[in-house]
Amino acid sequence: MEIIKLRDEFIKLGQALKAANLVEDGVEAKYVIQDGEVLVNGEPDTRRGRKLYDGDVISYHGEEVKIVK
Numbered sequence: 001m002e003i004i005k006l007r008d009e010f011i012k013l014g015q016a017l018k019a020a021n022l023v024e025d026g027v028e029a030k031y032v033i034q035d036g037e038v039l040v041n042g043e044p045d046t047r048r049g050r051k052l053y054d055g056d057v058i059s060y061h062g063e064e065v066k067i068v069k
Contacts, residue, residue, distance in 0.1 A: 010051040
């Protein structure tokens with residue numbers, strides 16, 4: 001499981017996917033999120049601007065990333 005350390009209070013879902021190198025760019029992030037391929041805490045989320053906080057876990061194509069403060 002990869003870790004993303006927060007610099008601010010939260011990170012947006014699209015930014016987190018890019019930071020974890022799970023997608024190439026924001027356009028790809030937009031499409032995989034809209035298509036329901038990304039899970040946030042085990043549930044599909046189609047909002048690219050979804051705010052992720054300390055303890056949230058995102059999953060995409062078998063990779064998991066945990067958000068920590």
